[in-house]
Amino acid sequence: MTTEQIEKLSDKRILVTGGAGFIGSNLIETLLNNNIRVVCLDNFATGKRKNIEPFLNNGNFKLIEGDIRNLGDCQKACDNIDFVLHQAALGSVPRSIKDPITTNDVNVSGFLNMLVAARDAGVKRFVYAASSSTYGDHEALPKVEDVIGKPLSPYAITKYVNELYADIFHKTYGLDSIGLRYFNVFGRRQDPNGAYAAVIPKFVQQFISHESPMINGDGSYSRDFTYIDNVVQMNINAITTDNKKALNTVYNVAYGEHTTLLELATLLKEYLSEFDSNIKTIEIKHRENRIGDIPHSLASIDKAKQLLDYQPKYDISNGLKEAVAWYWKNL
Ligand code: NAD
Secondary structure, eight states: HHHHHHHHHHEEEEEETTTTTTHHHHHHHHHTTTTTTEEEEEEOOOOOOOHHGGGTTTTEEEEEEEEESSSSHHHHHTOSSSSEEOSSSSSOOHHEEEEEEEEIIIIIIIHHHHHHHHHHTTTTEEEEEEEEEGTHHHHHSSSSSOOOOOOHHHHHHHHHHHHHHHHHHHHHHHOOEEEEESSSSEETOOOSSSTTOOOHHHHHHHHHHOOOOEEESSOOOOOOOOOHHHHHHHHHHHHOOOOGGGGGGGEEESSSEEEHHHHHHHHHHHHHHHHGGGGGGGEEEEEEOTTTTOOOOOOOOOOHHHHHHOOOOHHHHHHHHHHHHHHHHHO
């Protein structure tokens, strides 16, 4: 955070929903490190108590254990709040295919509850986690914010509906918002466990346990992998910007380069081999492609650079090196 940003937020209270999760806990850590007051709302559906344990003794931190599907919990959390960083949701495309009803309840009804609670509490700005999945079946690369296709999963529908609701809440009630379409975020505290784990922590854990990581397909599919610190920067820029033209719209949050799955696995193997030379000999394996996976994803980050002064500091290589070092110590 810049000195100017810290000053702007020094007398503010920020609500981070989903604060026990991967992205939310990183946002809270940055805010608390800069002496800014934070309220966290989480029901620990996928978030971990250990992610927020280091904050519990901090006088600037308040935990509200509650569910965004409950309007009363959202109202309690929004009380006296200046800015919301709304991260709570059920992530994962496969999870939404297996259980579209719960995904919709949390990601759409829960989101609407949060908008209503934020509006009624007089919140100044509502910044929320949108998703690159909103590009759906549109094939053009790189992805630019105003050209989207049809959603390819229940999860993608929920994230697009968030954007529509945020827009209507601005037009109807004057609630200012910014949607951040995250592209494959990775970094410290991302959960490697469970059926819906993201590819980077899963591969890291497999290499560390001397198991072969499994790439779906031949490894030529690619993603714009985005290190967590770039995502934190965008969230902070979104709540602190004075640029009125930057409000009430959506932004890609990415690095702006793509890496194939095979390149990714190879880099992870190389970086982890520095900690354990046995990892060098682990074979990278392949299985069939997963239904619903788009071949390539790559963002244009021009809009974020122009309107929100976004300057991503970590490319894939530097981000992976930091992430790998963290997992080596903490897994
Ligand atoms: P995460 O699962 O680690 O964090 C989500 C948090 O929300 C968890 O702490 C969970 O307990 C909480 N939560 C879930 N349901 C809740 C409910 N009903 N009430 C209160 N809290 C609830 O996931 P993440 O990767 O940190 O994702 C954060 C946000 O970013 C999500 O909205 C996700 O859809 C979005 N996103 C993430 C990525 C990515 O690559 N990680 C990409 C695109 C969008």
